[in-house]
Amino acid sequence: MNWHEIDRFLMGEAWSGSLIKQHLTKLADVIGPRWGGSPEDRCAAAYIRDQMEIAGVDSADVEPFQLDSWNHGDVSITLPDDNNRSIAALPFLRCKPIDVTTPLIDAGHASPHEVEALGARIKGSIVLSSISPEPFTSAEPFTARIVRLAKAGAACVIAIEPKTGGRMEYANSDEWLNIRPQKDAIAVVKTSSEDGAYLRRIASGSPQVHVSVQSEYIDTEAHNTVAEIKGSTHPERHLILAGHHDTVLNTPGGNDNTSGTIGVMETARVMAALVKEMGVRPGMSIRFATWSGEEQHLQGAKAYVARHYSEAAANQEVKPLLNINLDELSTGHMKGIVLAFPHLRKFMQSQLDTMNDGLKCHVLAHMDAHSDHFPFVEQAIDASITWRWRFWARHEDANFHHETADAANKLNVRELKEYAGQLARLLLRLSYVSPDDWPTNPLTISDVNQMIERDAGGHHPAFH
């Protein structure tokens, strides 16, 4: 292997052969928001599959799966008849339908002492709460505070967005790592920072507020895409590079996750070009997947893992040696790889060192269920995310996800070119280490379940 020649080809092709602009325009501007299970989501999957074929991979398919989803209709927060000031309203994801008019009360940050002080007044009321935690107290996820308000009998929660300027992110009311999620427990509607402050000013008069959410739960079909470049030395084993192509409602998801989707497509393209133009195939096979339903509890990646690797699968495959998950790549440039399990740390670092770019390998100290690596982790498959910004070097202008303004201009084109080249170099190196020479994973599925149980419901400061 002439790594110098190969690296030069991969980085050059990632840079000068880039189709990022074409893919970005198609996915984020022409197709637009891609809520899992929607026609747009399906259209994106078909486009990605077609582009994988054009890039020259050995196979490219769309894999349908059943998605447990819902549709949101109108949502509103309205004030008493003599006050027609408009109030911004956005349902939390999977918010149940509600139509209620009751007094509004202000619970501050819904911390324990605040909820206790309000006592029986919470029962049957619409409760206003900041999403940001109470300063100087031990941090507690908002999801845990929602549960506290639900237990105290609140009819509904109005959550105040921490971001200002009218920006509002779609959010979930149940923590994904919760083993017994609180979904459907209580309706939660978000309002803007500015309108929340107004509600707070009038709440002392206990005005009768009307909250209405139209929504319905549905079963629908959604679509993953799976492409592959066959390996030369160990074609029966594989590594997976993947990221979700779906978005939350009403956003084209420039950062979350058109960036990761195009990262998968471009890495596949430059690796396929390496086969065509230099005759260099990976050692093990490389699979390139994009998931739907990430924003709906990781259902796409879960369906893929169940279909391909679970004992119940019709054609159970040998598990991959590693999953690399790409999500929100525009938050920072590629600084390394973060593993879910520790035993590959030295091995991964030694591979990164051969690239001579200062990339670092780190290991998550806790179970992280915030993206599509998690369904692999649950099956005790080695999984990882890319190190982009956490702890330092987050791009402030890329602090966008789950909101309308996460548009195509939030995708950082030049950094994404670098990602594609670096990921291709890394995957090629990893594919040439014989599966027998990879450190064995000592963890079983039951070990992993215990680790999840240990961390469920906790607050992880590195992520907030």
Ligand SMILES: [Zn+2]
């Ligand atoms: Zn995402």
